[in-house]
Amino acid sequence: MPKHILRLIILFVIVIGLFLVARQFLIPESFGEYGHYRANSIEENANHDIKYVDRAECAECHDDIAALKQGGPHKNINCQTCHGPGNLHIEDPTPENIVKETEREFCGRCHNKNAARAKLIKQIDINEHNIESKCIECHNPHEPWN
Amino acid sequence: MELNKKNKKTRRDFLKLSSAIAGSVAFYSMFKPIESVANRKTDVTEREHWYGFGFDIEKCIGCGLCAKACKIENDVPREPFFFRTWVEQYTIKNGHIIKDENVIVESPNGGIDGFTQSVPDKEIFKSFFVPKTCNHCYKAPCVQVCPVGATFETPDGVVLVDDSYCVGCGYCIQACPYGARYLHPEKKTADKCTFCYHRLKKGLAPACVDVCPTGARMYGDLDDKEGPLVQFIKNHTCRVLKPHLNTKPKLFYNALNEEVR
Numbered sequence: 385m386p387k388h389i390l391r392l393i394i395l396f397v398i399v400i401g402l403f404l405v406a407r408q409f410l411i412p413e414s415f416g417e418y419g420h421y422r423a424n425s426i427e428e429n430a431n432h433d434i435k436y437v438d439r440a441e442c443a444e445c446h447d448d449i450a451a452l453k454q455g456g457p458h459k460n461i462n463c464q465t466c467h468g469p470g471n472l473h474i475e476d477p478t479p480e481n482i483v484k485e486t487e488r489e490f491c492g493r494c495h496n497k498n499a500a501r502a503k504l505i506k507q508i509d510i511n512e513h514n515i516e517s518k519c520i521e522c523h524n525p526h527e528p529w530n
Numbered sequence: 531m532e533l534n535k536k537n538k539k540t541r542r543d544f545l546k547l548s549s550a551i552a553g554s555v556a557f558y559s560m561f562k563p564i565e566s567v568a569n570r571k572t573d574v575t576e577r578e579h580w581y582g583f584g585f586d587i588e589k590c591i592g593c594g595l596c597a598k599a600c601k602i603e604n605d606v607p608r609e610p611f612f613f614r615t616w617v618e619q620y621t622i623k624n625g626h627i628i629k630d631e632n633v634i635v636e637s638p639n640g641g642i643d644g645f646t647q648s649v650p651d652k653e654i655f656k657s658f659f660v661p662k663t664c665n666h667c668y669k670a671p672c673v674q675v676c677p678v679g680a681t682f683e684t685p686d687g688v689v690l691v692d693d694s695y696c697v698g699c700g701y702c703i704q705a706c707p708y709g710a711r712y713l714h715p716e717k718k719t720a721d722k723c724t725f726c727y728h729r730l731k732k733g734l735a736p737a738c739v740d741v742c743p744t745g746a747r748m749y750g751d752l753d754d755k756e757g758p759l760v761q762f763i764k765n766h767t768c769r770v771l772k773p774h775l776n777t778k779p780k781l782f783y784n785a786l787n788e789e790v791r
Contacts, residue, residue: 421679434732436741460743468602
């Protein structure tokens with residue numbers, strides 16, 4: 385074999401070898417286990433902390449309110465839909481760690497008159513319906529007809 | 531001179547060799563199609579679930595608490611233009627049949643502060659809310675364009691972003707026909723709905739589904755024929771968004787009007 389060819393072959397072997405070694409180091413762990421991505425990323429995505437806790441947890445301490453709500457039209461609404469995420473409050477149950485919205489506008493989010501709202505919700509015009517007081521003075525938010 | 535000629539390849543040799551190479555490549559690809567690595571999928575028989583969403587427009591009251599809960603649950607930046615899920619208010623005015631501008635689409639703040647209707651009732655032909663999010667497409671364009679493999683579909687059918695591997699080039703954001711992705715301003719990586727994967731794996735519903743007061747949002751296993759999602763799709767006239775793009779979304783809408791894009 386001519387010398388120059390031999391040299392070329394040696395050079396090629398070295399370059400390919402270096403490429404394979406570099407590839408070994410550059411491809412992250414678990415890449416390609418399921419597809420063209422890092423399989424460990426699935427785990428990392430799953431490990432984030434939750435903020436809206438299991439909806440059953442509130443009833444463990446507020447069984448009275450849960451029972452009251454169960455008997456009214458708001459029965460299917462999660463407590464945290466109105467009170468915000470409960471993660472801090474269930475660890476340290478203080479009023480500061482939970483939201484309590486008492487304004488008319490809050491009820492209006494769901495109940496204010498709007499042609500776009502699904503017909504299943506009873507609507508009132510918050511600029512007309514008993515404007516002198518807050519909704520919660522007449523309707524208990526946990527049992528609006530109580 | 532003669533020796534040289536012997537070594538020289540003739541045109542005939544060249545043609546022979548090239549057609550042999552072309553032929554064998556064609557032959558090889560006929561028997562073993564070179565599947566794009568990016569499209570490698572888990573076998574149907576191997577996966578435990580195959581998640582999808584079902585949104586019922588006939589039940590959405592536009593409270594926007596889904597969009598708000600999503601922002602809180604997933605630490606989505608506060609600015610009003612970053613969303614993993616949002617709600618659009620469609621108002622179709624009388625005369626829409628002949629004039630396109632009679633269809634109004636509004637999404638102030640993505641709906642996180644609720645909605646008001648600015649068009650008087652007597653001018654409205656039809657109005658409704660459309661909750662939107664990532665469609666977790668089976669043939670996701672965002673996954674196909676990612677140059678590094680930082681976005682992918684999990685074996686259980688959720689499209690995720692690997693934020694430690696994403697280079698923030700933004701191709702996927704351009705590629706998504708549903709506008710479901712954005713560039714995270716701090717992380718400088720692509721960000722989108724994760725189907726609340728962290729909640730799914732703890733046995734909880736996605737935050738938007740969990741806080742929905744009317745059950746307008748639901749999720750479930752598309753492999754479970756008796757499950758609520760498959761029953762919902764079966765018993766309603768469900769459609770997906772932009773079916774002509776062949777992205778195969780796994781988000782199904784009941785009562786989707788043709789005006790919705």
